[in-house]
Amino acid sequence: MSLALVNSILAAKETVSGSVSIIGYGLGTLGPGIGIGFLVGKTVEGISRQPEAAGAVRPLMFIGLALVEALALFGFALAFVVS
Amino acid sequence: MTVLAQREGFQAPGIEEFEWPNLVDLHLFGIDLGINRVVLQMFLVALVVWLLFFLAFRTPKLAPAGLQNVMESLVDFIRNQIVLENIGPDGLRFLPYLTTLFVFIFFGNLGGVLPLISFPLNGRMALPAIMAISSLLLFISVGISQQGFLHYFRNALFPPGVPAPIYILLTPIELVSTFIVRPVTLAIRLLANMIAGHLILSVFFVATGYMLTSMNISTLFGVGALLFAVALVAFELFVAGLQAYVFTILSAVYIAGALEPEH
Numbered sequence: 033m034s035l036a037l038v039n040s041i042l043a044a045k046e047t048v049s050g051s052v053s054i055i056g057y058g059l060g061t062l063g064p065g066i067g068i069g070f071l072v073g074k075t076v077e078g079i080s081r082q083p084e085a086a087g088a089v090r091p092l093m094f095i096g097l098a099l100v101e102a103l104a105l106f107g108f109a110l111a112f113v114v115s
Numbered sequence: 116m117t118v119l120a121q122r123e124g125f126q127a128p129g130i131e132e133f134e135w136p137n138l139v140d141l142h143l144f145g146i147d148l149g150i151n152r153v154v155l156q157m158f159l160v161a162l163v164v165w166l167l168f169f170l171a172f173r174t175p176k177l178a179p180a181g182l183q184n185v186m187e188s189l190v191d192f193i194r195n196q197i198v199l200e201n202i203g204p205d206g207l208r209f210l211p212y213l214t215t216l217f218v219f220i221f222f223g224n225l226g227g228v229l230p231l232i233s234f235p236l237n238g239r240m241a242l243p244a245i246m247a248i249s250s251l252l253l254f255i256s257v258g259i260s261q262q263g264f265l266h267y268f269r270n271a272l273f274p275p276g277v278p279a280p281i282y283i284l285l286t287p288i289e290l291v292s293t294f295i296v297r298p299v300t301l302a303i304r305l306l307a308n309m310i311a312g313h314l315i316l317s318v319f320f321v322a323t324g325y326m327l328t329s330m331n332i333s334t335l336f337g338v339g340a341l342l343f344a345v346a347l348v349a350f351e352l353f354v355a356g357l358q359a360y361v362f363t364i365l366s367a368v369y370i371a372g373a374l375e376p377e378h
Contacts, residue, residue: 091196091197091200091201091364094357094360094361094364095361095364095365095368097361098304098361098364098365099300101304102300102303102304105303105304105307105308106300106303106307108307108310108311109303109306109307109310112130112310
C-alpha cells in the first residue's frame with residue numbers, strides 16, 4: 033500500500049463517522065448477490081430449455097438460494113453483534 | 116435518511132424495536148422465564164394454529180369443503196412438494212413434524228405484517244434456535260437409529276471413496292459443516308430475514324409519517340414512500356411464506372441425508 037493511500041485513510045478516520053460494521057455488511061452482500069444472480073439465471077435457463085423439468089429444478093433452486101443467502105445473513109447478524 | 120436525521124432530528128427505528136419489557140416476572144434457578152409481549156404472541160400463535168387444525172379436522176368429510184379444504188391442501192403441499200420430493204415415501208413418518216414446523220413458522224412470521232400485532236415472532240433468537248436444535252437432534256437420531264451409531268458417524272465424518280490422507284482436511288470440515296453450521300444457518304437465516312424485514316417496514320412507515328407531516332417538499336416524497344411501504348408489506352408476506360418453506364425443506368433435506376448413507 034502506498035504512503036499516500038495510508039495517509040488518506042488516516043485522514044478519513046478523522047472525518048468519517050458511523051459504524052464500520054455496516055461497511056462490512058455491504059461487502060458481505062456482494063458475493064451472495066452474484067451467487068443468487070447466477071443461481072436464478074441458470075434456473076431460468078434450465079427451465080426455458082426444458083420446461084417439463086421446472087418441477088424438479090425449482091425446489092433445488094430454493095435450497096441453493098437458502099444456502100447462498102446464509103453468508104449475507106451472517107454479515108447482517110454480525111453487523112449488529114460487532115458494533 | 117441520515118442527512119434528514121442530522122438536519123431535522125428524524126429518529127430511525129433501530130434494533131431496540133426488538134426489546135420488550137417483562138409483563139410478568141418469573142425467575143426459576145436463575146433463568147429468566149418472564150412473560151413479555153413476544154411470549155404472549157407465541158401463545159396466541161399456538162392457539163390459532165391449534166384452532167385451525169382442530170376446526171378443520173374435527174369432523175372430516177370425504178368431500179372437503181371450506182376450512183378443511185384449505186388445510187388439506189396445505190398438508191398436501193408439504194407432503195408432495197417437500198416430503199415426497201426430498202425424502203421419498205420413507206419420510207412420510209416425518210410429515211407431522213415438518214407440517215408443525217411449516218405452519219408454526221409461517222404464522223409466527225405472519226405477525227410481522229398483521230396490523231395491531233406487527234411483530235415477527237421469529238425476530239427473537241429463542242424460537243429459531245429451539246426449532247433448529249430440534250431439527251439437528253432429529254436428523255442425528257434418525258441417522259443413529261437408521262444406520263447405527265458408529266456407522267452413521269463414520270459415514271458423516273469419514274465419507275467413503277476418498278484417499279486416506281484427505282481425511283485430515285475433510286473430517287474437520289464435515290464435522291463443522293454438518294453438526295454446527297447446519298443448525299446455526301437454519302436459525303440465523305430465519306432470524307435475520309425477520310429482523311431485516313421488520314426493520315425495513317418500521318423505517319419505511321416511520322419515515323413516511325415523518326415526511327407526510329413535515330409540510331414541505333418531503334411531503335411529495337412521503338406519498339411515494341407510502342406506496343413503496345405498502346409494496347414492502349406484500350414482499351414481507353412473500354418472505355414469511357418463503358422462509359417457512361426454506362426452513363422446512365432444509366430440515367427435510369438434512370433428514371434425507373441421515374436416512375440414506377452416501378456411497
